Amino acid sequence: LPFRVVGGDATLADLREGMVDMVATYLTGEAGTVRAADPGTVISAWRARGASETTDLSEAEAVALARALGAGRVVTGSVVGTESRLVFRAALAGVRDRGPPIQATIEGPAESLLVLVPRLVGQLLAQSEGMAADQSASLTTNSLAALRAYLRGQAHYRRGEFGEAVNRYTEALQTDSNFALAGVGLVSANGWIGSAGAAAVGVARRAAWRNRELLSARDRALVAAAIGPNGPDPSDFAARLRAREQATIVAGDRAEAWYYYGDALFHDGAMLGLDDPMGRAEQALRRALTLDSSQAGILQHLMLLAANRKDTAEIRRLLPLQVAATGDPRRALAERWFAGVVARDTMLRNEALAGFDSLGGGVGGTSAIAFSVPFIPEHIGEIRDAMARLRRKAVRQDDRDFAAMLEAWLALDAGRPEDANRMFQQVSVRPDDQIVLATIFWGGDAAAARLAAERLAAAARRGGADWDSGGSGACALALWRLEQGELSAVEADARRLRQSAASRDPNWPPTPAQVCAAVLEAALAQRARRADAARLIDELDRRLLTVPYRGLDWENLAVARLLEAAGEYGRAAAATRRFRYFFVYTQNLSTHYREAGRLSELAGDRDRAIDAYTRYLALRSDPEPSVRPEVEEVRQALSRLTGEAPVNRD
Structure with missing residues (x-):
């Protein structure tokens, strides 16, 4: 349990909860040693019984807590x-044998903390079972400053204060670039907030991977789960999911293992073509919650899953737990707003919006509002209103740009391309690639896309440092040319995209440029009726099923078009159902729903067609006039499938 701290030095306060983490790293269960309970589970249960930074449990309460956790002994x-x-x-x-407790005392200079703690643990073990402390300890740093920064990072991470967690893990790695667990912590926390730069994330990945053999088997499994089975080298998301599943086998008593696995199923399960990914994600996340009921990330996912099945009672049950667990006030307000919208509690929703106003002009934490679209599509109007309000309050230009992009994507899902174009125009660096891709795959403004494509073409002709021949702009321009039938230009574009990754290890998953080239090559082969067209399309489809990189958004829609043209309606429909629940925003969502409905109907899959059409119509309850014919067509299709008269919402 957390140690009582006595002393005037403020830095000692980190040792209260920090001792739980440190002692646990020396009790791994390997080589016949005792294994400690998961620190997050222990601290969560300790707090739930009334303990705090200033309040301890009595001896009897401590023993009762240990018994409830299934532990045989308790260290205070x-x-x-x-x-x-x-x-x-x-x-x-002892929990069962209530004889006199074993006592141990150790003292020494503060800079010898990393020597003192294992000696303390060793004394306890030697007296109890004649064993020495496990020497394969998972704290691989010899730096006291790095250790203290890491322990602060752990505390911030548990409270959902991901920005501060990233800062503290970064501090630990700057002090000791070989600190493996700090590397794992930074990668995990940064997955929530993205505030660490690519260089810092690279340092973290390398630190965790090259020092993993110094860790216990359980921590090695968690390293692979957090950063991927290939370490700092790329791995596709199918392999990442397998690594996370393996962590639940090797470290099944660790909340992080179940959280990593549930998180992968939640975000990537549909993209990987898995059956019932959300149901499987919820099972894993609930297992994580039983081990650590105070981790904000677990609770946030469960809130979204409850909304997905319209379980407002569960939303109300989880909300106070989530708010209590969340240290970031903006994230806490976003959760209150979300609960108010789902439960149709106008007062709760408005109180949250007023809370945002009182915090000033930042948009940090508010991306959770836009991310909720796939789970509450019928509330897209309220989501758009909230994001517009937050954008107007934003002070920094990068915050205004971020909010404007989110509003543009929301408008596209709502069937309002003119509104989307206005938002794109408010971004300080015009997102020409996004404007073009939105028109090809998301019903965006065609006139705006034509101008954006002309600007991209001019940039390509100029070349130089401002043009990336393997970047998103080059891909968007090539796809636009494909739409316009400029096939000779497309052939050249595909070659350049391939060449941009020519030096890449062929054993690694393909880059976005390589996948874009594969889409173009398959489309060209199909249009020319070449004999290799079917093979190229099949290879592309199978490669996309592995999810080679995190940013997949339009690619499955492109392969669905190729499969439909080949008459493979079932496979085309399956491709449209593959999209990532992407934090910050799931792009092209309305198109995925519309096409999944249409192609499922063509394939004879009535239930999936009805579900997809229903979700599409929930998003597009207030379309612009130019989009209304498409919406009406979907209403008629849904009526045809259900036998019910279409409801006209105009």
Whole structure:
């Protein structure tokens, strides 16, 4: 359990919960040693029983807590010290055998913390079972400053304060670039907020991977789950999912293992073509919750899953847990807004919006509002209103740009291309690639796309440092030319996209440029009725099923068009159902729904067609006039399938 801390030095406060993490790293269960319960589970249960930074449990309460967690023994203790010297006292008590507890005391200079703690653990183990502490400890740093930064990062991560967690893990790695667990922590926290730069993430991945053999088997499994089975080298998301599933086998008593697995199923399961990915995600996340009921990330996912099945009672049950677990006030307000919208509690929703106003002009944490679209499509109007309100309050240009992009994507899903174009125009660096792709795959403004394509073509002719021949702009321009029938130009574009990744290891998953080239090559082969067209389309479809990179958004729609043209309606429909629940926004969602409905109907899959059409219509309850004929066509199709008269919402 957390140690009582006595002393005037403020830095000692980190050792209260930090001792739980440190002691656990020396009790891994390997080589016949005792295994500690998961620190997150312990601290969560300890707080749930009334303990805090200033309040301890009684001896009887501590034993009862250990018994509830299934532990055979419980360690309690204290740290007394100054900036220069520390004294540790610990007691090991049996849960069932209530004999006198084993006592251990160790003292020494503060800079010897990494020596003192394993000696303390060793004394307890030696007295109880004649064993020495496990020497394959998972704290691989010899730096006291790095350790303290890591422990602060762990505390921030548990509270959902991901920005501060990233900062503290970064601090730990800057002090000791070989600190493996700090590397894992940074990668995990950054997955939520994206505030660490590519260089910092690279340092974290390399630190975790090259030092993994110093870790316990359980922590090695968690390293692979967090950063991928190939370490700092790329791995596709099918392989990542397998690594995360393996972590639940090797480290099944760790909340992180189940969270990583549930998170992968939640975000990537549909993209990987899995059956019932959300149901499987919920099972894993609930397992994580039983091990650590105070981790904000677990609760946020479960809130979204409850909304997906319209379980407002579960939303209300989870909300206070989520707000209590979330240290970021903006994220807490976003959760309150979400619960108010789902439960149709106008007062709760409006209180959350007013709370955002009182916090000033940032948009941090508010991306959770836009991300909720796939789970509450019928509330897209309220989502758009909330994002517009937040954008108007934004002070920094990058915040205004971020909010404007989200509003543009929301408008496209709502069937309002003119509104989307106005939002695109408000982004300080015009997103020409997004404007073009939105028109090809998302019903965007065709006139705006034509101008954007002309600007991209001019940039390509100029070349130089401002043009990336393997970038998103080059791909968007090539796809636009394909739509216009400029096939000779498309052939040249495909070659350049391929060439941009010519030096890449062929064993790695393909880059976005390589996939874009594969789409263009398959389309050209199909249009020319070449004998290899079917093979190219099949290879592309199978490659996309592995999810080679995180940013897939339009690619499955492109392969669905190729499969439909080949008469393979079932496979085409399956491709349209493959999209990532992407944080910050699931792009092309309305197109995925419309095409999934249409192609499922052609394939004779009535139930899936009805579900997809229903979700599409929920998004497009208030389309612009130019989109109304398409919406009416979907209403008629749904009526045809259900036998019910279409409801005209105009």
